[in-house]
Amino acid sequence: MDKIDFKGSVVLNPVPVVLITSRNKAGKDNVFTVGWTGTICTKPPMLSISIRPERLSYEYICETMEFIVNMPSSNMVKAVDYCGVKPGRKFDKIKDMNFTMKDGENVNVAYIDDCPVSIECKVKDIIKLGSHHMFIAEVVGSHINSNLIDDNGKIHFEKGNLISYCHGEYFKLPEKSIGSFGFSVRKNLILKKLILPLLLGKMI
Template sequence: MKKEKFKGSAILNPVPAVLVTCKNNEGKVNVLTIGWCSTICTKPPMIGISIRPERLSYEYIKETMEFTVNLPSKNLTKAVDFCGVRSGRDLDKIKEMNFSLGSDESFTTPFIKECPVNIQCKVKQIIPLGTHDLFIGEVTNSLVNSDLLDDKGKIHFEWANLIAYCHGEYYPLPSESIGKFGFSVAKKTSKAKSTKSFTIKNNKPKNKKSTIKNNRPKLNTKTNNKKSTKPNKKKFK
């Protein structure tokens, strides 16, 4: 296949579409959508998010040196898009999207209850890069909805219906696996067994007690599946 050459650009796709909550010294809370987000270290666990200096959340995070990464489900797609194109200087995005905020005694910045996974981070370093500055945050705690855990306590992210952002479009995370880590070098004796686990159904084990109910508040907005005829190319930047 012939390759076409393009000038250097931020072409890495797909990327996670996350909601980042932050708080300033006066107690005001804001939320913004970030696509430039990634795990950058295992020990200590660290996450990096890139934000333009002109964003309101940039000011808030720089004041308190904290932020919370909230992983949204696909039913929050409209809210994710809204929080990426509207500014907290013009309106209260948390109120507009009917988000419910939760608090944790050990952490100042609130989290979004509607998101199944919340990752609390303390800023360790800010690196100016160009259009964006990189905030390196050490993960202090993670909050995960109990209905994403199996009987052994393993987190099943495929049950969360997470979303990704790819070249101006939002996509749901597939619930079926195409391979398990290490399967390419697995021994032949165990390979047959390991391949059986490649297809992951989006449900809980039958022997798991169904006493846990999903009490997450529902948004009063509906996901808008129509594509914009004039996409905002500056989204998440």
């Protein structure tokens, strides 16, 4: 396939799209949409979000060093878009979108109960990169809808009706996977465990 040399932009897509809630020292809440986020460490559990310094949430999070990542479902896509384009200094987006808010357990920030998953975070470092500054945060707690967790404790994110962002558009994530971690070698491992002992037994 022919390739086009495309410069000057980060073309890593798709990415998760999340709603970030924060609260300033005066107790005022705000929410805005973030596409630049990701898991960066397992132990301790850590993630990052990148924010433009001119955003109101940047100011709030710098004040308290806490925030909550709320993962919206596809039926919330209009609210996700609204919270991404409307400025928090002029609009009360939480009220406008009629979000149901609940106080966090480990941070002094409210999370959006309408979202199937909410992740409480404490900021450990802020790296000034350019147009965006990266907030590196430790996960200190999560709130997950009970219908997403099976009897074995596995979280079925595919049942959360989650959405992603890809080059200016929102997409609903599929419910069926095209593979699971390790599936490319799993069959060979099973064959080795079952067949090799039989072959060795015949050779002895």
